[in-house]
Amino acid sequence: MPFDSLRSLRAFDSERPKAMSESAKRASRMGYVEAKDLHKHFGEVHAVDGVDLSVNQGELLVLLGPSGCGKTTLMRMIAGLEEPTLGEIWIAGERVDQDVPPRARGIAMVFQGYALYPHKTAFRNISFPLEAIGKSPTAIREAVDWAATMFGIRPLLARRPRQLSGGERQRVALARAVVRSPRVFLFDEPLSNLDAQLRAIARFELKQFQREIGTTTIYVTHDQVEAMGLGDRIVVMNKGKVRQIGTPQEVYDNPADTFVATFLGSPPMNLVEHDENTLFGFRPELFLPRPTFPPHEDIRVYHLRVRQVEHLGAGRLVYGYLEEESRSDQPVIAGLPVTIRTPIAEDQVYEFAVPRRAMRYFDRRTGLKRQDGPA
C-alpha cells in the first residue's frame, strides 16, 4: 500500500472516538507540546539547530535567550508560521508540522507588537477568532464580554487600537487570545513594549491569569527577570540550541554551562580560571565577607583585593581580584545586600568566602559543567 493512502486511512481513523482516546493516550505519554530534533535553516544560517522540547500540560514554559538565539523561530514553527527544515512537532498527541496550518493547530498567539487589527474596534478584534469558527452573534457577545471582563477592558470595547494605550492594547490582545479557549498560548515578548513600571504589574497579572485558566503556555523572552519570574520551567537557548531546561531555581543554581551561568543573573556568575582545564564559578550574592557566615557553615575563604565599590542603593557591588586564583585577570564581583554593613575600602584586601555548596566548576574548553570539582 502506498504511503499516502496509508496516511489518509489513519487520518480517517483518527476521527473515530476509539482513535481519539488513542491520541489522548499518546498525549499523556509524551509532552502536551513536543518538538523532536527540530531544525530550521535559512540558507547557511541554522536558526534552530536540533531542538528537543517537551512542554507539560498546563505549564508555563519560557524560552529564554539572547536575540538571534532561535527562540522566536522555534515558537513560529510551533505556531505553523514557519515550516521546519527537519524534525517533528506534536500538539496534544497530534503531529502538526506537515500539513496542519496555523488556524487548525488550536493555538493562540500574542505578538510582540500585539498585532491588533487597526480597522476593527476592540470588540471586533476580540470576536474575530470566533467569527472564523462561525459562532452565533449571541455566543460571540457572551464570550467577548467574558474575556473583556477578565482583563477589565469592557469600557474600551468600542474603541479602535489607535485610541488605546500600550497597556490597554496588550489587554485586548490577551482577551483575543483567550476568547476561543485555545489548547496552547504562544507569547512572543508581549511585555517588551510596556514601560518598566507597567511591566512588573503586567507580569504579575499574566501569571495570575495563566494559573487561573491553566492553559499550556510557551513564552518567549530575552529578559531573564521576566523568565525567572514567570516560568514554571525555563528553556535557555543560544545559537539555535537548547543549553538547559529546568525550573528557574535549577537553572540559576546549577547552570549546565558557562553560557547559562553568565546569561542568568545580574551581575552574572563569577567565572575565574582555576587551572588550565577548569573554570571556577560562584554567584556574586553568595560571595560575602567571611564574618557574615555562621561558624558551622562549610565555606571556602578567599582574599579579595578590592578595586572598586559601587553603591547601588539596594546594596553594594564590590569588584576585585582573588589573591588565591592568580591565573585569572578577570575581576570578580561580590554583591552585598544593604543588610551587610561591613565597611569596605578600595585597594584593601579582605577575607571573603563562598559556601562550598555554591561552588561550581566548568570545563574550560567546552564550557560544560563538571560534576566533581576541578580536574
Add this chain to the structure above:
Amino acid sequence: MTARRVVRVLKQIGLYSAAAAFTGLAVFPFYWMLVTAFKEDNDLYVAATMRAHIPWIFNEPPTLEHFQYLLGDTAYLAWVRNTILVGAAVVVITLVLAVPAGYALARLTGRWGERLGIGIFLTYLIPPTLLFIPFSRVIAVLGLQNSLWALVLVYPTFTIPFCTWLLMGFFRSIPRDIEEQAMIDGYSRLAAMRLVVLPLAVSGVLTAAFFSFTLVMQEFVYALTFISSVGKMTVSLGIPVALFRDVFNWGAMMAAALITSVPIAIVYNLFIDRFVGGLTAGAVKG
C-alpha cells in the same frame, strides 16, 4: 522692529512668493483652458492680431457656443462613453491581476520579490512609441483593429506593471504580524488577505484604480494606432485629432478638455487624504 525680525519677515515673503510663482505656473494652463473655452471666436482669433488686445482676459462677453457645438455637433459624448467603458474595463482587469501580484511580491517571494518587482516596473518604462509596432501585429492577428477591445487588451500592459509596483509598496507597509495573527485566529491566507490585508490597503487599491483610469484617459499613441473611426475614439484621441477640421477649433478643444478634467480634479481632491495617508497607524506599537 529688530534686525532678526526683518530677516524673518523677508524669509516669509521669499517663501510665499516662490510658492505663489509655482502655483501660478501650475494653474496657468488650466486658466488658459477655462478662458479659451468660453471666449467668442472673434476674441480668440481675429482680435489676437490687434496690438491693444490682451489675450488672457475676456475682451468680449463669455459665450457657451463652443460647448453647444461640442455637445451637439461632435462625437464628444461618444468619446466620453468610450473612455469610461475602456477605463472601467482596464481598471477591473488591472486590479484583478495587480492586487494579488503586488501582494505576492510583497510577501511570498522573499529576496526575489524585490528584483521581480523592479523587473516588472522596468517593463512600464518601455515607451509605447516602440511597443505599438509589435502590438499592432498582435492586434491584427486577433482581428481587433478599430475596436475598443484592442485598447482593453493593450492598456493593461502598462497599467498592470505600474499598479503592481504601487500596490507592492502598500502591502509592504502593512505589518506582516497582522495577517499572521489572522492566520492563527482561524483564517486561511486568502481569507486573511480579504478580511485584514485588503481593508488596510484600501487607500492603495483606490490609488491604483485612480491612476490606471487616468493613465487610460491620457493615452494617445495606442489609441491613434488602433482606432480609426471617429465614433470609436477615446477622449484623448478625439480631442486633438477629430475636433480639428479646417482650422484649429481651440474653443471646442478647450471646452472638451475642461469637461474631461473637472471630474478627475474633484475625485482627486475628495480622496487626497486616502491617497496620501495610510490606515495602518496604531496597528503595531507606538
